[in-house]
Amino acid sequence: MNDINPYGGGEPPVYKPFPVSWEELHRYSKALAWRLIERGPWSGLIAITRGGMVPAAIIARELDLRVIDTLCVASYEEMAQGELQILKDVKQDVGDGERWLIVDDLVDTGKTARAVRDRLPKAHFATVYAKPAGRPLVDTFVTEVSQDTWILFPWDTEPQAVAPIAKAATRPR
Ligand SMILES: O=P(O)(O)OC[C@H]1O[C@H](OP(=O)(O)OP(=O)(O)O)[C@H](O)[C@@H]1O
Ligand code: HPA
Numbered sequence: 001m002n003d004i005n006p007y008g009g010g011e012p013p014v015y016k017p018f019p020v021s022w023e024e025l026h027r028y029s030k031a032l033a034w035r036l037i038e039r040g041p042w043s044g045l046i047a048i049t050r051g052g053m054v055p056a057a058i059i060a061r062e063l064d065l066r067v068i069d070t071l072c073v074a075s076y077e078e079m080a081q082g083e084l085q086i087l088k089d090v091k092q093d094v095g096d097g098e099r100w101l102i103v104d105d106l107v108d109t110g111k112t113a114r115a116v117r118d119r120l121p122k123a124h125f126a127t128v129y130a131k132p133a134g135r136p137l138v139d140t141f142v143t144e145v146s147q148d149t150w151i152l153f154p155w156d157t158e159p160q161a162v163a164p165i166a167k168a169a170t171r172p173r
């Protein structure tokens, strides 16, 4: 198994890297929009910052939604999960969230989704990617990846040279 911790330092968690390109993210976000249009109509969309803003923009365009709000949540510092902080609440009067769509890039442990659902219990929670621990908290998603996967989003990565697999596999760690 490959292991990654692109940020270096400390005890690196061992994950399978799962790189995602802009094109893939666009395609999967559009696939999510196809699933969501059948569940509408929606009063508007709430993006969970920051990762949710990219799929939210694509979904809002596809579903022709123009009322967009944000719920600003911070939980991870690089790859380390910290204490979840709600930095800014929804500004729009959305009540219990009924007929509102919440969009995030992924659910991992489900901690973020649980905090958001506690605030907006009737809203529809949608993500592009889901790991098994968080999957029960999502109403609609597109792609499941294993819990020991780290999804590398295009905004967190840049192309760089890598050793051939044969050389990397024999290199002492
Ligand atoms: O299911 P969980 O274990 O809670 O993890 C999922 C959340 O973690 C990431 O956000 P992060 O807090 O890293 O902030 P960011 O969106 O600004 O990158 C991701 O965008 C999800 O919102
Ligand atoms: O797999 C992931 N990738 C990027 N950000 C994340 N935040 C929680 N899990 C992940």
Ligand SMILES: [Mg+2]
Binding pocket: 048, 049, 050, 051, 052, 073, 104
């Ligand atoms: Mg996030």
